[in-house]
Amino acid sequence: MTVEIVHCPNCSSKEVSRNGKTRHGKQNFKCRDCGRQFVLNPEWKPITEEQKELMSRMLLERISQAGIARVLQVSEDTVQRYVNSQAAAVKKQVDVTPKEKKRLNVQMDELWSFVDSKGNQQWVWLALDAQTREIVGVHIGDRSAVSQAALWDSIPPVYRQCAVIYTDHWSAYDSVLPSKRHQSVDKDSGLTSYIERFNCTIRQRVSRLVRKSLGFSKKLENHIAAIWRFVHHYNANLQL
Template sequence: MPACPMCTSSQTVKNGRIHNGKQRFKCHNCGRQFVEQPTKKVIDSATRELIDRLLLERISLAGIARFAQVSEQWLQNYVNQKYAQVPRSVPVAAKKRRLTIQCDELWSFVDNKGNKQWVWLALDADTREIVGVYIGARDEGAARNLWQSLPPVYRQCAVAYTDVWAAYGTVLPSKCHRAVGKETGKTSYVERFNNTLRQRVSRLVRKTLSFSKSLENHIGAIWYFIHYYNASLLV
């Protein structure tokens, strides 16, 4: 067995393989993990663009690392930086027409199912754009944050259809709020988007090993997909 490059101990053992199949070793003396004759891999722009697209699909980070042939640690650092830079607001141009939005909440969790994080969404019923987003608890404060996330033109002019969850009625102005049942179809578009979100963002699948461990990355992944989704409507 090769000697440890950290403490020079010969008490080393094989410890699996790295992403490219190269043998990895571990030192019993100091715990250092290493490979023989390591080479630093430069991740080119084509691989980064591929990863950006794969992040929009229902694939775990471990799966992306295997497919793109990068290390999981490098990928995690890349994702951390990328999600931190995603804007937490939706740019929407002023609309010169009658506005109708549909609002709904989507259950999710971070780290464990006891740490519930509800995804509150508002969708323009005509353009299908997501025009408001908030991620947090399922209470009156969260409903208020969703309302505040809407562009001013929607808060001033839009009629908002929601389910009968009480928090909406305490926050949305009564003159523009319509609480309806699912059977009316008045919230069908945003409910359909909830299904799309679960199908495309692996950390939102109900039974998954890809759940979020970090709230910041959980929020970043959702915003990343929403920006992509809105942009795809313009193509």
């Protein structure tokens, strides 16, 4: 009878002892040298760099996390852990091409969304450069003047100094934006058409924002990160 010699996958030591059973009934082993616990032929395997790259690209499309798990044949928990790690790392500041101090045209609008339940409304405030089509400001919060002020603070200084801002007639804009450079316009004027078109784009590309979808956010941090991730992707592709 041949006795299989078990090696530790961490340090390759042969000093391995049996250490009970896992909750799935598999034999558990423990290395006496490094203390690593393991099973032979584990079903769970860490995701590869290639899978991470595919996951990042699919998160930019209209694909739910459950759908990503099915495509990559990994668990939903694995996808969720990756999303959480990416949410913590995403940059929450716009990257735009440098602008000269001259007249700039900015369009602003707010987009309704929710987290966990429709009672927890989270408005996506956006500012767009009408010449370059870049998103130059982002804030996620309520629909008050406080959130509008946060959007105003999020845009680069050159826009705060030089831009003429076009918005709809929502009262929060009047209380924050410089009155001499702010113009409230009707939708049929065409002066907010680019930002309204971007609203359609982001709703179609970010599954968390799709109306009547099951792919909604359960954590505010992940909701905010998904929006910022797409904004960075959108601006980067404009500059190609």
